[in-house]
Each structure stands twice: as structure tokens, then as C-alpha cells.
Amino acid sequence: MNKLINDPSTVVSDALRGIAAAHSELHVDHENRVVHRADAPVRGKVGLVSGGGSGHEPLHAGFVGPGMLDAACAGEVFTSPVPDQMVAATKAVDGGAGVLHIVKNYTGDVMNFEMAAELAEAETGVSVVSVVTDDDVAVQDSLYTAGRRGVGVTVLVEKIAGAAAEEGRPLAEVADVARKVNANGRSMGVALTSCTVPAAGKPTFDLPDGQMEVGIGIHGEPGRRRVPTAPAAEIAEMLVQPILADLDFTGGDGVIAFVNGMGATPLLELYVMYQEVATLLSKAGVSIARSLVGPYITSLDMAGCSVTLVKADDELLRLWDAPVQTPALRWGR
Amino acid sequence: MDAAAVAAWLREFARLIAENKELLTELDSAIGDADHGTNMDRGMTAVLTALDGAAGTPGALLKRTGMTLVSTVGGASGPLYGTAFLRMATAAGDADSLDAEGFAKVLRAGLDGVVARGKAEIGDKTMIDALTPAVDALDAALADGQPLGEALRAAVRGAEQGREATIPLVARKGRASYLGERSAGHQDPGATSVTMLVAAAAKALGA
Numbered sequence: 001m002n003k004l005i006n007d008p009s010t011v012v013s014d015a016l017r018g019i020a021a022a023h024s025e026l027h028v029d030h031e032n033r034v035v036h037r038a039d040a041p042v043r044g045k046v047g048l049v050s051g052g053g054s055g056h057e058p059l060h061a062g063f064v065g066p067g068m069l070d071a072a073c074a075g076e077v078f079t080s081p082v083p084d085q086m087v088a089a090t091k092a093v094d095g096g097a098g099v100l101h102i103v104k105n106y107t108g109d110v111m112n113f114e115m116a117a118e119l120a121e122a123e124t125g126v127s128v129v130s131v132v133t134d135d136d137v138a139v140q141d142s143l144y145t146a147g148r149r150g151v152g153v154t155v156l157v158e159k160i161a162g163a164a165a166e167e168g169r170p171l172a173e174v175a176d177v178a179r180k181v182n183a184n185g186r187s188m189g190v191a192l193t194s195c196t197v198p199a200a201g202k203p204t205f206d207l208p209d210g211q212m213e214v215g216i217g218i219h220g221e222p223g224r225r226r227v228p229t230a231p232a233a234e235i236a237e238m239l240v241q242p243i244l245a246d247l248d249f250t251g252g253d254g255v256i257a258f259v260n261g262m263g264a265t266p267l268l269e270l271y272v273m274y275q276e277v278a279t280l281l282s283k284a285g286v287s288i289a290r291s292l293v294g295p296y297i298t299s300l301d302m303a304g305c306s307v308t309l310v311k312a313d314d315e316l317l318r319l320w321d322a323p324v325q326t327p328a329l330r331w332g333r
Numbered sequence: 334m335d336a337a338a339v340a341a342w343l344r345e346f347a348r349l350i351a352e353n354k355e356l357l358t359e360l361d362s363a364i365g366d367a368d369h370g371t372n373m374d375r376g377m378t379a380v381l382t383a384l385d386g387a388a389g390t391p392g393a394l395l396k397r398t399g400m401t402l403v404s405t406v407g408g409a410s411g412p413l414y415g416t417a418f419l420r421m422a423t424a425a426g427d428a429d430s431l432d433a434e435g436f437a438k439v440l441r442a443g444l445d446g447v448v449a450r451g452k453a454e455i456g457d458k459t460m461i462d463a464l465t466p467a468v469d470a471l472d473a474a475l476a477d478g479q480p481l482g483e484a485l486r487a488a489v490r491g492a493e494q495g496r497e498a499t500i501p502l503v504a505r506k507g508r509a510s511y512l513g514e515r516s517a518g519h520q521d522p523g524a525t526s527v528t529m530l531v532a533a534a535a536k537a538l539g540a
Binding site for chain 1: 515
């Protein structure tokens with residue numbers, strides 16, 4: 001295992017010290033492993049809290065700042081944070097208008113955020129609403145699974161709901177915007193290599209050269225099927241077709257198309273993929289209104305990518321275009 | 334059994350988790366995210382510290398254990414084991430000691446807590462697949478008039494059978510459920526660690 005670390009057991013706290021050193025506009029509560037806006041709480045604004053296991057950077061701490069999240073809780077690598085952290089984050093960003101929890105649909109994350117919302121409400125009376133993201137079409141959504149995983153759409157939910165909160169909209173409306181993005185978003189991913197959790201010291205799964213895993217999540221959990229590697233055009237088809245089969249993306253005001261890197265895939269290849277995705281969408285009669293290309297929700301050092309589409313309307317596009325000032329997303333003023 | 338006996342049970346559980354940390358993580362890497370051993374070991378190590386010098390009733394120790402696990406484990410195991418111990422604490426109440434039936438009630442309250450928090454059913458390939466037959470076997474053996482030691486050994490056999498029975502199952506809860514049919518053929522890590530909880534009880538309380 002070749003990694004730029006001091007010790008597997010201090011990776012998360014060391015990285016948080018790095019975030020504090022690099023970004024003076026953020027405040028890091030090292031004891032609770034919470035990163036929040038230095039100016040939190042913002043009076044009268046709905047506070048946005050997210051969080052999850054570490055290893056997906058820049059998600060979530062890289063999205064803390066004006067126009068996006070107010071706070072992010074960092075768990076151990078690929079492990080949900082604990083309720084104490086979420087309670088501390090919720091208290092830190094409560095500006096009197098309530099707090100929205102954005103939770104990726106994983107059993108642990110959902111249960112810990114559930115306990116945290118109960119505790120925070122009981123302790124301070126703050127109103128908490130939770131929105132769970134579940135956009136991964138690789139997972140069959142049925143009574144017999146934990147439901148679809150929350151993956152790429154989480155980035156877009158955080159950006160768009162963050163813009164709605166910045167406009168001063170009330171908690172119920174900000175939550176509705178978040179749910180709308182999730183309901184209109186679908187994702188699918190592929191891994192070309194496994195990833196290595198520092199504490200485990202070896203790859204999570206064994207993927208021989210020349211093979212790839214289709215339908216992976218963001219934790220090195222194996223996907224739905226293993227197939228031989230293929231040209232980018234074919235891989236794009238394997239990702240885009242299940243998304244288009246799951247939701248009608250034609251019409252409306254177009255889609256936000258997001259090609260995400262899993263951590264170890266160069267931007268050069270992500271643009272090759274984006275070109276193939278754009279071609280497929282054009283053939284399918286889906287127009288692209290906005291795009292995002294880069295590693296924004298990663299899986300440590302996994303190679304591969306995911307594709308996320310969100311069907312947009314005027315409102316969502318306006319909120320997408322609104323200014324955002326975070327370490328990882330930054331535009332407008 | 335008094336608070337010292339409950340503490341001995343928790344210490345033995347912590348020892349088994351530490352000893353089998355790699356095994357648990359390995360089982361988890363096959364169908365989950367390769368952290369069950371690390372997370373449980375971190376939590377039980379914190380419990381050991383919390384138990385140091387702790388006095389009081391069995392219920393107080395169980396509550397302290399539950400709070401510590403909720404605050405240190407994360408993942409799904411934190412809320413599940415945490416809720417289990419918190420419910421056990423409630424069932425133990427203020428009593429200074431528990432008899433065999435009292436302990437069986439405490440363990441069943443823990444099981445009910447896991448079911449309530451995780452919303453899983455028997456056969457979903459989770460920790461309740463091992464904990465349910467263990468608690469059932471404990472109740473049945475005590476009702477049969479067997480002494481606690483014998484009854485706990487029956488509970489361990491129940492847990493072990495339940496744990497083995499998770500191998501062919503297709504997971505319907507948790508991260509393993511994302512694998513669909515590919516989750517079959519692997520032993521569930523949560524069923525494995527909870528079997529250690531029962532085995533620890535037999536060793537520490539069943540003499």
C-alpha cells in the first residue's frame with residue numbers, strides 16, 4: 001500500500017488539520033470532526049448539514065461555504081459519522097430557521113442521522129428536516145434491498161439546495177428543492193480498479209487487469225457484474241442506458257450532466273467519457289443544459305467514473321447558476 | 334449477576350472482538366465495506382476505558398456501553414449495537430443484580446432494539462439471524478429448568494447455527510443487499526460479531 005499518510009489511524013484527523021490550514025474561511029471543530037463556515041450560524045438562514053464516511057473528498061467538507069453547505073461531518077473512512085458529530089454540527093449552524101440534513105442512503109448514515117435529529121431536537125428545540133439521496137440505478141429498489149444508494153446526485157443536491165437556502169427560503173421549501181433534485185436525478189458508476197482503505201492496507205476487492213466492475217457504489221463495494229474492459233464509447237453506453245431506461249430525461253429544460261471521477265482516473269479520461277455521454281444523450285433526444293466534469297464524489301484511490309443526470313427546469317438551473325464559494329466548487333459572485 | 338459480572342461479560346466481548354478484528358473486516362470486505370472489525374474494535378476499546386473504575390448497577394454499565402458505542406463506532410453497527418445496549422439498560426432498570434430470567438429478558442430487549450432500529454427480519458442476512466435463535470434458545474433452556482450456564486451454552490449453539498445459516502442467504506438489508514445474488518455464499522459479519530457477544534456471555538456468566 002503506497003499512500004501519502006502518516007498513520008492509517010490518523011488519516012482523517014490529519015486531513016482535517018490540512019483543511020483548516022488551507023482554508024481560513026472554514027472553521028474546523030477537531031474534537032467533533034465537523035467543518036463549518038467560519039461565519040456560522042448565519043442568522044435567519046436555513047442551515048445545511050451533510051456528512052458521511054471520509055474517502056469521498058471533496059464531498060462533503062469541500063462543499064462547505066456560502067451557497068452550499070454550512071457544515072460537514074467527517075466519519076472514519078467509509079464509515080458514517082456518529083450522532084454526536086451531527087448534533088454538534090446542527091447546533092453550530094442553527095441560525096433560527098431550522099437545519100436541513102442531507103443524508104446519502106446507506107443504512108449506517110440514515111440510522112446515525114436519525115438518532116442525531118432526535119437528539120438535536122430534544123436538546124435545543126431546533127427543527128430538523130432530513131432529505132435522503134438515493135439515485136444509483138445499479139441497485140434494484142425494492143422492499144428487499146436497503147434501497148438505492150445515494151451517490152453523484154448528492155453533490156448537485158447540496159449545490160442547489162444550498163442556493164435555495166442562501167436566498168432565505170424557509171426550511172420546508174429548501175427541503176422540497178433538495179427532494180426535487182434527488183427525484184429527478186439518476187446515476188450509474190463503473191470501477192476499473194478497487195480502492196484501498198488505509199486501515200485495511202489492501203484492496204477491498206480483487207479486480208484483475210482487463211476486467212471492470214459495473215454498477216459500483218462509492219465504498220469499494222463490488223458492483224452488479226464484472227465484464228471485460230471496453231472502449232470508452234461502450235462503457236458510456238453501459239452507464240447511460242440504465243439511467244435513461246429508469247427515467248424520461250427528454251423535454252423540460254434539459255439536464256445537468258455530471259461525469260464524476262472515482263479518485264484515480266485522470267481528467268483527460270473523464271473528458272473522453274463526457275464526450276461519449278454527450279453523444280449518447282444527443283442521440284436519445286436529451287439536451288444538456290449544464291455540465292460538471294471532475295472528481296467530486298470519490299472512492300479513495302479507485303479508478304473509474306460515474307455518470308449522473310438531473311432533469312432540470314428553470315428554477316433548478318437558476319439555483320445551479322447561483323454563486324457558490326467553497327473549496328471545491330466556486331463560481332459567480 | 335451483579336455489575337461486576339456484567340463488566341466481565343463486556344470485557345470478554347471486547348477481547349473476542351479484538352482477537353477477531355481481521356476476520357470481521359475480511360468477512361465485511363466480501364459483501365460490505367471492509368470496516369466491521371476496525372469499527373467494533375474501536376468501539377469496544379472505548380467501552381473498556383469507560384468501564385474502568387465504573388461502579389453502579391448492571392443497568393448503568395449497559396447504558397454507559399450503549400452511549401459509548403453510539404458515539405464511537407459509526408456505520409450501521411454503532412446505532413445497532415448502541416440501541417441494543419441502551420434497550421438492555423432500560424430492561425435491567427435499577428436492579429443491583431439480575432437472575433437468569435432477568436438476564437434473558439435483558440438480552441431479548443437488546444434484540445428487540447436491534448429489530449426496531451434496523452427494521453430487519455429473520456432471513457435478511459443480518460445480526461438478528463444469529464441473535465434471535467440465541468435468545469430463543471436461552472429462553473427455552475431456562476423454561477426447561479436448565480441452569481444459566483447450560484442455557485447460555487444452548488444460546489451460543491443457537492447463535493452459531495444462525496450465523497452459519499446466513500452463508501447461503503441473499504442479503505436484504507444493509508450494504509450487502511446492493512450485491513443481490515452475489516451476497517450469497519458469504520457469512521454475515523454482523524451475525525458473526527453478535528455470536529461473539531453471546532459466546533462472551535457464556536464464558537463470563539456461565540461458569
